[in-house]
Amino acid sequence: GYGRTGVLYQEDGVRGAIVTDDGDVYTASEAIVQSRLRMNIDATTSTDQGVDFGGRIRIQWDQGDDETTVAPGYVYVTASGLTVEIGNSNTAYDSAALLYNSEIGVYSRSFGNSRGDFFAFNTDGYPSYDNTVDLTNQRRNDYMGVMVKYAVAGVNLRASVVDPDQVYDGLGGDDEKEYSVSADYVWNDSVTLSAAYVKNGAGIDDNDQYLLGAEYAFNDKTDIGLLYIDNGEVLGDDSDLGKTITLYGSYEVAPLTTINGYVANNSADSNETDNAFGIGGSYDLGGAMLAGSVQRGYNENITADMGVQFNF
Amino acid sequence: GYGRTGVLYQEDGVRGAIVTDDGDVYTASEAIVQSRLRMNIDATTSTDQGVDFGGRIRIQWDQGDDETTVAPGYVYVTASGLTVEIGNSNTAYDSAALLYNSEIGVYSRSFGNSRGDFFAFNTDGYPSYDNTVDLTNQRRNDYMGVMVKYAVAGVNLRASVVDPDQVYDGLGGDDEKEYSVSADYVWNDSVTLSAAYVKNGAGIDDNDQYLLGAEYAFNDKTDIGLLYIDNGEVLGDDSDLGKTITLYGSYEVAPLTTINGYVANNSADSNETDNAFGIGGSYDLGGAMLAGSVQRGYNENITADMGVQFNF
Amino acid sequence: GYGRTGVLYQEDGVRGAIVTDDGDVYTASEAIVQSRLRMNIDATTSTDQGVDFGGRIRIQWDQGDDETTVAPGYVYVTASGLTVEIGNSNTAYDSAALLYNSEIGVYSRSFGNSRGDFFAFNTDGYPSYDNTVDLTNQRRNDYMGVMVKYAVAGVNLRASVVDPDQVYDGLGGDDEKEYSVSADYVWNDSVTLSAAYVKNGAGIDDNDQYLLGAEYAFNDKTDIGLLYIDNGEVLGDDSDLGKTITLYGSYEVAPLTTINGYVANNSADSNETDNAFGIGGSYDLGGAMLAGSVQRGYNENITADMGVQFNF
Numbered sequence: 049g050y051g052r053t054g055v056l057y058q059e060d061g062v063r064g065a066i067v068t069d070d071g072d073v074y075t076a077s078e079a080i081v082q083s084r085l086r087m088n089i090d091a092t093t094s095t096d097q098g099v100d101f102g103g104r105i106r107i108q109w110d111q112g113d114d115e116t117t118v119a120p121g122y123v124y125v126t127a128s129g130l131t132v133e134i135g136n137s138n139t140a141y142d143s144a145a146l147l148y149n150s151e152i153g154v155y156s157r158s159f160g161n162s163r164g165d166f167f168a169f170n171t172d173g174y175p176s177y178d179n180t181v182d183l184t185n186q187r188r189n190d191y192m193g194v195m196v197k198y199a200v201a202g203v204n205l206r207a208s209v210v211d212p213d214q215v216y217d218g219l220g221g222d223d224e225k226e227y228s229v230s231a232d233y234v235w236n237d238s239v240t241l242s243a244a245y246v247k248n249g250a251g252i253d254d255n256d257q258y259l260l261g262a263e264y265a266f267n268d269k270t271d272i273g274l275l276y277i278d279n280g281e282v283l284g285d286d287s288d289l290g291k292t293i294t295l296y297g298s299y300e301v302a303p304l305t306t307i308n309g310y311v312a313n314n315s316a317d318s319n320e321t322d323n324a325f326g327i328g329g330s331y332d333l334g335g336a337m338l339a340g341s342v343q344r345g346y347n348e349n350i351t352a353d354m355g356v357q358f359n360f
Numbered sequence: 361g362y363g364r365t366g367v368l369y370q371e372d373g374v375r376g377a378i379v380t381d382d383g384d385v386y387t388a389s390e391a392i393v394q395s396r397l398r399m400n401i402d403a404t405t406s407t408d409q410g411v412d413f414g415g416r417i418r419i420q421w422d423q424g425d426d427e428t429t430v431a432p433g434y435v436y437v438t439a440s441g442l443t444v445e446i447g448n449s450n451t452a453y454d455s456a457a458l459l460y461n462s463e464i465g466v467y468s469r470s471f472g473n474s475r476g477d478f479f480a481f482n483t484d485g486y487p488s489y490d491n492t493v494d495l496t497n498q499r500r501n502d503y504m505g506v507m508v509k510y511a512v513a514g515v516n517l518r519a520s521v522v523d524p525d526q527v528y529d530g531l532g533g534d535d536e537k538e539y540s541v542s543a544d545y546v547w548n549d550s551v552t553l554s555a556a557y558v559k560n561g562a563g564i565d566d567n568d569q570y571l572l573g574a575e576y577a578f579n580d581k582t583d584i585g586l587l588y589i590d591n592g593e594v595l596g597d598d599s600d601l602g603k604t605i606t607l608y609g610s611y612e613v614a615p616l617t618t619i620n621g622y623v624a625n626n627s628a629d630s631n632e633t634d635n636a637f638g639i640g641g642s643y644d645l646g647g648a649m650l651a652g653s654v655q656r657g658y659n660e661n662i663t664a665d666m667g668v669q670f671n672f
Numbered sequence: 673g674y675g676r677t678g679v680l681y682q683e684d685g686v687r688g689a690i691v692t693d694d695g696d697v698y699t700a701s702e703a704i705v706q707s708r709l710r711m712n713i714d715a716t717t718s719t720d721q722g723v724d725f726g727g728r729i730r731i732q733w734d735q736g737d738d739e740t741t742v743a744p745g746y747v748y749v750t751a752s753g754l755t756v757e758i759g760n761s762n763t764a765y766d767s768a769a770l771l772y773n774s775e776i777g778v779y780s781r782s783f784g785n786s787r788g789d790f791f792a793f794n795t796d797g798y799p800s801y802d803n804t805v806d807l808t809n810q811r812r813n814d815y816m817g818v819m820v821k822y823a824v825a826g827v828n829l830r831a832s833v834v835d836p837d838q839v840y841d842g843l844g845g846d847d848e849k850e851y852s853v854s855a856d857y858v859w860n861d862s863v864t865l866s867a868a869y870v871k872n873g874a875g876i877d878d879n880d881q882y883l884l885g886a887e888y889a890f891n892d893k894t895d896i897g898l899l900y901i902d903n904g905e906v907l908g909d910d911s912d913l914g915k916t917i918t919l920y921g922s923y924e925v926a927p928l929t930t931i932n933g934y935v936a937n938n939s940a941d942s943n944e945t946d947n948a949f950g951i952g953g954s955y956d957l958g959g960a961m962l963a964g965s966v967q968r969g970y971n972e973n974i975t976a977d978m979g980v981q982f983n984f
Contacts, residue, residue: 080814085727087713109759336719360716
């Protein structure tokens with residue numbers, strides 16, 4: 049697991065303003081302390097045939113939670129490079145290589161990430177997701193995910209299915225089955241190619257998305273990459289979340305010191321600007337890392353962060 | 361702890377149908393994936409006098425839970441074969457030898473089990489119990505259990521008291537104190553005799569139950585047993601849950617491969633049939649186990665399961 | 673962590689009586705079993721520069737909880753004797769030396785403790801606090817605490833700030849920032865001096881409190897101490913919780929056997945008597961401890977306890 053803490057700045061407030069029934073307006077702070085502690089509890093066993101069985105439960109505290117969350121678990125089986133995860137599993141699209149590689153700063157954020165909704169391992173209990181357009185927020189008990197992944201000779205293949213409610217069908221809400229696949233290939237430790245596709249992302253009918261990405265790494269700390277992301281449809285409106293093109297890179301300017309950045313273009317109609325960008329830096333303490341970033345989003349607001357992360 | 365996953369089939373649906381206010385009917389799936397991850401956290405210490413003190417907290421995720429549960433704990437003291445558990449303790453009746461020995465399949469189920477309501481260690485927070493007849497469902501914060509057990513020379517003796525609410529009396533609901541005792545004896549690793557009695561099971565007045573059981577084990581994997589269970593009264597009606605007679609056995613048909621089964625007769629008036637039965641099999645992977653079963657219940661519906669369990 | 677269990681007696685009931693809408697009165701038991709299990713999960717790492725980073729999450733079950741609580745966490749950094757805690761941090765006032773040294777019995781209670789409200793590490797999720805006068809009970813998600821402490825040559829210095837809501841200001845309730853400082857000095861392992869001050873305790877405006885304390889230890893088991901505590905204002909009424917003077921001591925009457933006690937005088941107007949006192953004893957089992965006490969409070973009621981505590 050890991051821990052991190054720092055200061056988060058968000059122009060116009062880290063959350064929206066609260067308006068009371070009397071019309072009083074309370075605006076949110078523009079700068080807060082934001083921290084996280086994540087601990088994974090893994091339990092495993094191996095059979096005489098060399099098959100590994102295991103399970104994972106995640107304990108995570110995020111500043112703002114009034115109690116630490118103990119996430120739903122998943123069970124997995126691994127043999128000969130093939131792994132099957134069942135329950136609160138990871139998903140193929142969320143696990144795609146490069147998808148999050150443009151992230152910078154101590155909180156690992158980027159406007160060059162996918163804006164689409166899709167399922168992933170649920171850290172805070174079964175999926176409570178916000179769609180950026182229709183604001184549906186549904187919590188489901190009978191969520192069931194399965195992911196199969198296979199690794200061989202630099203190639204990773206993954207496929208997953210998530211049934212948002214495996215007991216009742218059609219109860220309302222976005223409860224289509226989500227299907228996703230992803231594949232990536234690493235050549236000579238320097239070139240990475242990644243492709244991923246998800247159908248009915250987050251259980252929303254026709255919310256299909258894909259990712260194409262390529263990265264070239266000069267060495268461990270210096271690389272450059274390009275992502276093309278179709279962020280999917282929302283409620284059948286093809287244009288809502290648009291396409292995103294993200295160019296990112298990092299460069300080791302001095303021993304232990306890395307700068308990184310990205311520029312992203314997104315075509316969603318709701319944007320005030322279609323261009324977002326960010327620049328960040330990190331300093332390796334050996335077991336911990338100081339990091340920070342300044343980014344500007346599609347709403348033309350600036351956000352910045354500075355803090356420390358440590359792994360254990 | 362352990363993990364397990366598999367497929368559960370239940371004729372007529374794994375849960376009841378949902379009928380909306382508009383009269384729409386949503387039937388439950390007949391087959392779902394069902395998984396569990398259980399981890400026990402034990403903390404112990406020993407004094408200079410050879411007395412052991414300890415405590416247990418259980419973390420468990422069951423597929424269908426939207427968060428992993430951290431069960432209430434209990435504290436225990438052990439010295440010279442005598443153990444006292446206080447808090448969310450085990451109970452004498454639930455701990456009786458043989459009581460669950462007719463269970464088969466990957467989910468350890470049997471219609472030859474007791475149908476009665478009684479307290480046990482609460483995995484999902486303090487007791488939320490369903491009585492099969494009056495559907496009382498009560499959650500109590502001030503639950504307090506104590507179990508004393510003593511082991512010597514093949515004999516196990518247990519006694520427990522559970523006060524469903526140790527702070528207020530008579531607030532309503534089923535809040536009688538539950539008393540239970542159990543005793544068992546193992547002779548020569550082959551013959552096991554077990555007897556248990558519970559008064560006011562699950563805090564329900566006059567819900568008295570008892571168990572008599574005997575088992576003969578030819579070896580580790582092959583045995584035969586007989587249980588006689590009085591499932592208790594519910595709301596003072598002596599006939600509701602009836603008596604159960606269960607004959608069960610298991611047989612190692614080949615190395616690592618065991619088949620098992622049971623037939624049970626229950627005299628409850630609400631049964632569509634008084635006879636239930638099940639047959640199952642398991643294959644030992646060494647550290648894990650493949651298992652499955654087919655069973656028919658008192659409502660004449662078939663249920664089946666197939667999956668894998670592993671211990672860690 | 674530790675575990676403990678025992679019997680708690682409280683004259684007039686461990687809680688208040690419940691009066692139903694029909695006018696029925698249910699009085700609480702005067703004696704109950706009270707237990708606790710506490711486990712701290714600490715995760716740490718050290719950088720090449722000798723800086724320690726870490727985080728703590730506490731799992732605690734108290735008898736009466738219907739589920740075990742996983743407390744919000746905090747992150748800390750330590751270097752050269754200086755420690756900074758961020759999140760659900762400890763506070764300077766609550767960490768003051770001697771503040772809790774008059775506590776006796778298996779549940780570590782004393783009427784000679786501070787009666788004031790101030791923030792501390794929150795074991796049961798973010799602060800749900802009761803003010804003894806205005807009965808405000810508020811739960812806040814966006815609580816944020818920071819404590820800095822420094823230890824050198826027998827001197828401990830601490831300062832903390834708690835913002836009850838770091839995102840919105842003035843939403844109502846007691847949401848002032850709490851500031852506290854404390855300092856203590858230990859001379860020759862025998863004399864301890866302690867001073868602490870808190871402003872806006874528990875986020876309540878003008879709820880300022882302070883502590884002055886001194887203790888002389890003849891040896892590990894035998895000591896005597898004196899505390900002077902200003903318990904602060906509540907809602908601007910200077911007299912409500914009064915001042916407390918506590919004289920306490922402990923004495924090893926035989927090997928492993930210690931008796932302890934205190935007398936306390938408090939000047940709050942609401943007292944039925946201004947004098948409280950208690951006497952207790954403990955017997956060291958080596959890894960565990962038998963302990964008990966009898967105490968009389970400011971309402972002239974007697975409370976007593978007897979039980980066992982063990983550490984792991």
